[in-house]
Amino acid sequence: MVFGLANRGGPASRQSDALARANQRDELFDERFVRSLEQLHLVSRRIAAGSAMAQRRTRKLGSGIEFADHRQYAPGDDFRYVDWNLYGRLDKLLLRLFEEEEDLSISFLIDVSDSMLLGAPPKVHYAMQVAAALGYVGLANLDRIAMLPFAGSLGERMPPTRGKKRIFHAFEFLRTCALGGQTNLAAVTKSFVRQANRRGMVVVISDFFDHQGVEAALNTLRYHRFEPFLLQVVDPREPRPTLRGDLVVVDAETGEVQDVTVSADMLARYERAFLAHTDGIRRYATSRSIPFFRAATDVPFDELIMRIFRQGGFLR
Amino acid sequence: MTWLSPIAWSTWLPWALACVALATLAYLLKTRRQRFIVPFVGLWQRVVEERQAASWWHRLKRWISLLLALLLLCLLLLAMRGPIWGARGGARSIVLLVDTSASMRATDGDAAGRTRFAVLQDQLLRLTAEFRESDAVLVLAMDATTTPATQFVNDVAIIRRAITNLAATDAPADVSRGLRAARDALAGRANPTLIIATDGALTLPSVTWQAPAQDSSQATEHPMSGADQSAISLAGIDVFAVTSGGEAANVGIVAFSARRYPSNANAHEAFVELYNAGSTAQRRTITVFAGDTPIDARQVDLAAGERVRQVYPKLPALAERLRVELSPRDAFVTDDSALALIPPRPAQRILLVTRDSLFLEAALLAYAEMAPVVLEKRTPKEYAADPSLATRTDVVLFDDYVPTSLPPAPAHVMIFSADAASLPGARPLVRPRVTDITEHPVTRFAALGDVNFDDGLRLPVDAGRGDVVLFRSVRDAMAVARTESGRRLVWFGFALPAPHRQSATDLPLRVAFPLLIAGTLEWFAGTNTAYVAVHRTGQRQRIAVPQATDVSVTGPDGKRRILPVTDGWAELLPRHTGIYQLTMGEQVVQAVANVSSGEESMIAPQPLVLAEKPLTPPDLGRSSATRALWGPLVILFLALVALEWWWFHRRWTV
Numbered sequence: 028m029v030f031g032l033a034n035r036g037g038p039a040s041r042q043s044d045a046l047a048r049a050n051q052r053d054e055l056f057d058e059r060f061v062r063s064l065e066q067l068h069l070v071s072r073r074i075a076a077g078s079a080m081a082q083r084r085t086r087k088l089g090s091g092i093e094f095a096d097h098r099q100y101a102p103g104d105d106f107r108y109v110d111w112n113l114y115g116r117l118d119k120l121l122l123r124l125f126e127e128e129e130d131l132s133i134s135f136l137i138d139v140s141d142s143m144l145l146g147a148p149p150k151v152h153y154a155m156q157v158a159a160a161l162g163y164v165g166l167a168n169l170d171r172i173a174m175l176p177f178a179g180s181l182g183e184r185m186p187p188t189r190g191k192k193r194i195f196h197a198f199e200f201l202r203t204c205a206l207g208g209q210t211n212l213a214a215v216t217k218s219f220v221r222q223a224n225r226r227g228m229v230v231v232i233s234d235f236f237d238h239q240g241v242e243a244a245l246n247t248l249r250y251h252r253f254e255p256f257l258l259q260v261v262d263p264r265e266p267r268p269t270l271r272g273d274l275v276v277v278d279a280e281t282g283e284v285q286d287v288t289v290s291a292d293m294l295a296r297y298e299r300a301f302l303a304h305t306d307g308i309r310r311y312a313t314s315r316s317i318p319f320f321r322a323a324t325d326v327p328f329d330e331l332i333m334r335i336f337r338q339g340g341f342l343r
Numbered sequence: 344m345t346w347l348s349p350i351a352w353s354t355w356l357p358w359a360l361a362c363v364a365l366a367t368l369a370y371l372l373k374t375r376r377q378r379f380i381v382p383f384v385g386l387w388q389r390v391v392e393e394r395q396a397a398s399w400w401h402r403l404k405r406w407i408s409l410l411l412a413l414l415l416l417c418l419l420l421l422a423m424r425g426p427i428w429g430a431r432g433g434a435r436s437i438v439l440l441v442d443t444s445a446s447m448r449a450t451d452g453d454a455a456g457r458t459r460f461a462v463l464q465d466q467l468l469r470l471t472a473e474f475r476e477s478d479a480v481l482v483l484a485m486d487a488t489t490t491p492a493t494q495f496v497n498d499v500a501i502i503r504r505a506i507t508n509l510a511a512t513d514a515p516a517d518v519s520r521g522l523r524a525a526r527d528a529l530a531g532r533a534n535p536t537l538i539i540a541t542d543g544a545l546t547l548p549s550v551t552w553q554a555p556a557q558d559s560s561q562a563t564e565h566p567m568s569g570a571d572q573s574a575i576s577l578a579g580i581d582v583f584a585v586t587s588g589g590e591a592a593n594v595g596i597v598a599f600s601a602r603r604y605p606s607n608a609n610a611h612e613a614f615v616e617l618y619n620a621g622s623t624a625q626r627r628t629i630t631v632f633a634g635d636t637p638i639d640a641r642q643v644d645l646a647a648g649e650r651v652r653q654v655y656p657k658l659p660a661l662a663e664r665l666r667v668e669l670s671p672r673d674a675f676v677t678d679d680s681a682l683a684l685i686p687p688r689p690a691q692r693i694l695l696v697t698r699d700s701l702f703l704e705a706a707l708l709a710y711a712e713m714a715p716v717v718l719e720k721r722t723p724k725e726y727a728a729d730p731s732l733a734t735r736t737d738v739v740l741f742d743d744y745v746p747t748s749l750p751p752a753p754a755h756v757m758i759f760s761a762d763a764a765s766l767p768g769a770r771p772l773v774r775p776r777v778t779d780i781t782e783h784p785v786t787r788f789a790a791l792g793d794v795n796f797d798d799g800l801r802l803p804v805d806a807g808r809g810d811v812v813l814f815r816s817v818r819d820a821m822a823v824a825r826t827e828s829g830r831r832l833v834w835f836g837f838a839l840p841a842p843h844r845q846s847a848t849d850l851p852l853r854v855a856f857p858l859l860i861a862g863t864l865e866w867f868a869g870t871n872t873a874y875v876a877v878h879r880t881g882q883r884q885r886i887a888v889p890q891a892t893d894v895s896v897t898g899p900d901g902k903r904r905i906l907p908v909t910d911g912w913a914e915l916l917p918r919h920t921g922i923y924q925l926t927m928g929e930q931v932v933q934a935v936a937n938v939s940s941g942e943e944s945m946i947a948p949q950p951l952v953l954a955e956k957p958l959t960p961p962d963l964g965r966s967s968a969t970r971a972l973w974g975p976l977v978i979l980f981l982a983l984v985a986l987e988w989w990w991f992h993r994r995w996t997v
Contacts, residue, residue, distance in 0.1 A: 145381075236385070278383065279380045279382050
C-alpha cells in the first residue's frame with residue numbers, strides 16, 4: 028500500500044477508514060506506556076537537576092526567596108525588604124523584589140485534524156502519546172496541564188489539572204476525544220488565548236499542514252505572552268511517498284484535488300518541497316526562539332521525549 | 344510481398360480495426376488516474392507548478408505511449424496475415440488430378456519393375472517441395488469417378504499424406520468427369536492451376552480454352568447417357584501434366600463369359616476375347632480353369648491391334664467359377680486374367696406320386712447323381728387327401744394316377760398313365776410300337792423303337808395350345824409335351840410296370856427309360872440358360888432389389904459396405920476385378936467384375952495435348968529466397984513488449 032490510503036473506494040470511504048483506525052485508541056496508554064512514563068519522569072528529574080533553574084521561572088514578582096529586582100521605596104512598603112547595602116552606597120532607599128514560586132501551566136494543543144489521521148500508526152496516536160508523556164512529566168513536576176484537541180477550532184478540552192494521578196484522567200480524555208476536521212491553527216490559537224486565564228507554555232503537537240500557514244498562529248501565542256513549543260509529527264513516508272504513475276491526489280482535509288504524474292523526478296521534487304516546508308517552520312520558530320522539534324512516528328516516543336529533554340526548552 | 348493467410352482483406356480489415364479500437368480503449372483505461380489521499384495537497388501543487396514548463400514533454404510522452412501500443416498491435420496483426428518475402432505472384436489454387444485408373448498398375452513404371460502409379464507418386468511428392476506456403480492445393484483421385492482426397496489445404500504435410508494414401512484401382516479413367524470436377528473446384532479461385540498426373544494412357548476429351556458461352560443451348564448431350572458432350576472449358580486455368588510413362592506392349596482379355604447350354608443344363612460354354620494393344624505381334628497361351636482345375640489351354644498368336652475370340656464349348660460343369668489366364672504375363676497383369684461365373688443350378692423339388700414304382704425311383708436316383716434333386720414320395724391316396732403338396736414342389740410325377748385337377752403352375756407335371764378315362768379324347772392303344780420320335784430335349788438320346796408296350800393311350804394333341812408330340816405309334820401320339828401357363832407338362836400314354844398291374848412295358852428295362860426321365864426333368868429345369876452378367880470395372884450396375892430394404896456388398900478385398908437402395912434399385916460401382924457378393928435380405932447373389940475394356944488395355948502412353956496445346960510439366964516457380972516474415976514479426980513484437988515494460992517502469996512511457 029502506498030503512503031496515504033489504499034486506492035480502493037472513494038475518498039470519503041478511505042477517510043472513514045482512517046478515522047476508524049485513528050479511533051482505535053484503547054491500546055495507546057497500556058502498561059508499558061505507563062512504565063515508560065515513570066522512567067521518563069526519573070530521567071527528567073536528573074536532567075532538570077543539572078539545568079539552569081531559572082529557565083522556567085515565572086517572571087511574576089512575589090514573595091519568593093529568589094531576588095528578582097529593585098524598586099524605589101514608597102511610603103508604606105515593608106522596611107524589611109529595603110536593601111540597606113545599596114542605601115549605604117547609593118544613599119537611596121530601594122526595595123528588594125523577589126520572584127514568585129508558582130506552578131507552570133502547560134497547555135497541550137493536539138492536532139486531531141484529518142491529516143493527522145493518516146499514517147501507520149496514525150500520527151494522532153503518536154501525538155497523543157507524546158502529549159501524555161510530556162503531560163505526565165509536567166504533572167510530576169507539579170505543573171498544571173491541560174489537553175486541548177483542535178482541528179478547525181478548539182474541541183472539547185480537558186481542564187487544567189494537577190497531580191500525577193491525574194494522568195489517567197488525561198489518558199481517558201485522549202482516548203475518547205473526537206477526531207477529524209480541517210486544520211485552522213490561526214483560529215485555534217485565537218480562541219485559545221481568549222479562553223486561557225493563565226499564561227504558560229503551549230505545546231503545539233501537529234503536522235503543521237495548514238493552508239494558512241503557522242506564522243499567524245505563533246504570533247498570536249507570542250503576542251499574548253504564551254511560550255510556544257512546537258512539535259511536528261510526520262509519518263516517515265510522507266517525505267517519500269510510494270506513488271507512481273498518473274494520479275489524482277486528494278487533500279485529506281479540504282478534498283482539494285491535483286492531477287499529478289508521479290515519476291522519480293517528481294518524487295525528488297516533492298521531497299525537496301516537503302523538507303522546505305518543514306524547514307521553513309523550523310527557521311521561523313528558531314528565529315523567534317521557539318523550541319521546534321520534528322519527529323517521525325517510527326521514532327519511539329520515549330526517544331523523542333529524551334531528545335526534547337536533552338535539548339532543553341521543556342524542563343525547568 | 345505476399346500474404347500467407349487465406350483470410351480475405353475484407354474480412355481481416357474490420358477485425359483489425361476493431362482490435363485497434365479495443366487497444367486504444369484499453370490504453371485509455373490504463374492511463375485513467377487513480378485517486379490517493381494525501382495529508383497536504385499544497386506541497387503537490389507547488390511541485391506541479393514547478394513542472395509546468397515541462398508539460399509539453401509530458402503530453403508528448405502520452406502520445407508516444409499510445410503510438411507504441413498501437414505499433415505493437417499492428418506487428419501482431421501483420422504477423423497473423425503471414426507475409427512472405429520474395430514470393431513471386433499471389434497465392435495459387437492448385438488441383439492435382441491424379442490418374443488412379445487400371446493402367447497405372449502396369450509394372451513398367453521404371454526399370455525396377457515398379458508400377459506406373461508408384462513412380463508417379465514419387466514425382467508428385469517431389470513436386471510438393473515446389474508449393475509455396477500460400478498455395479492452396481486440392482488432390483483429386485480420378486478413375487471411373489473423381490474423388491477428392493483432400494480439401495484445399497496449405498499444409499504440405501497433408502498433401503503429401505494424401506498422395507501417399509492414394510491407390511490405383513482396376514477401373515478405367517473418366518477423364519471428362521475429372522476435368523469437369525477440377526474446373527468446378529477452381530471456379531472463382533485465385534490463380535487457378537491444374538496439374539494432371541497420369542501415365543498418359545488416357546483418352547482426352549474435347550477441351551476449349553475459351554470461356555463457356557452464356558447461351559446454354561449450345562450444350563449438347565449424349566443421346567444415350569445424357570452426359571454433356573460439349574467441350575470442357577478450361578479458360579483461365581493453367582494446365583500442366585506430370586507423367587510417369589511406360590511401354591506399349593500389352594495383350595489383354597477384353598471379354599470373358601460363360602453360360603449353360605439351353606438344351607443341356609449340365610454343360611456350359613465359355614467365350615474369351617483377346618486384344619493385342621501393342622505394336623508388335625504377340626503369342627499367348629490361354630488357360631481356362633474350372634475352379635482351380637485347368638480344363639483347357641491353347642496358344643494364340645495375335646498381330647498388333649488384332650482381336651481374337653475363342654469359344655470353349657461343352658465345358659464340364661466341374662465348378663461354378665471359371666477363370667482364364669494369359670501367359671506369359673506382361674506389364675499390365677490386371678487384364679491378363681478374368682473370371683466368369685456359371686449360372687447356378689438350383690435343386691429340383693420332385694414329388695413322386697405312386698403306389699410303388701421301383702423303376703421310377705431308380706431312374707430318379709440316377710438323375711440325382713447328375714443334378715441336385717429333392718425327392719418326396721406320396722401315394723395317390725395321400726396326394727388326393729392333400730393336393731397342396733404340389734405347391735411346394737417344382738415337379739410332380741404321377742405314376743399311373745391322374746388327379747382330378749392337375750397341380751397349379753409353376754409346378755411341372757409328368758404323367759405316366761394308360762387310363763383313357765383320365766384324359767378326355769384319349770383312346771386306348773393295343774400293343775403300340777414307337778415308330779416316330781420327335782427331336783426334343785425329352786427324347787434326346789432315347790432309343791424307343793424296340794420298346795414293347797402291352798397297351799397304351801392315343802393322346803389328343805392340341806396344336807393350338809402348343810402341344811408337341813414326343814413320339815408316335817404310327818400316327819397315334821403316345822407322348823405329348825406342352826408348355827402352358829408358365830409350366831411344362833409331359834404326358835406319357837402308357838403305364839409303367841407295377842405289382843398291381845398286369846400289363847405294362849419293358850421300357851424301364853431299357854437305357855431309354857432313365858434318359859427319358861432325365862430328359863424330361865432337364866427340360867423342366869432347363870429354363871436358366873442365361874449368362875451370368877460379367878460387369879466391367881468402372882461401370883455402374885443397377886441391381887433390382889424390389890423387396891430388400893438394404894443391400895450389402897462384399898468386394899474382392901473382403902470389405903463389406905452398404906449400398907443405398909432407391910426406388911427398388913441399388914447401384915454397384917466395381918472398382919476392382921473379382922467376385923462381388925451381394926446380400927439382399929436373405930438372398931445372396933454373386934457378380935463378377937473384369938477389366939474387359941479394350942480401351943483400358945491400351946496402356947501405351949500418349950502425348951497429352953489439350954485443344955492443340957501440349958501439356959508441359961509444371962513450373963511452379965518457387966523462389967528459394969522466399970521467407971516467411973511472421974516469425975521475425977513475432978520476435979520483434981515480443982522484444983518491443985519487453986522494452987515497453989522497461990520504459991514504463993521508468994516512466995519514460997505512461
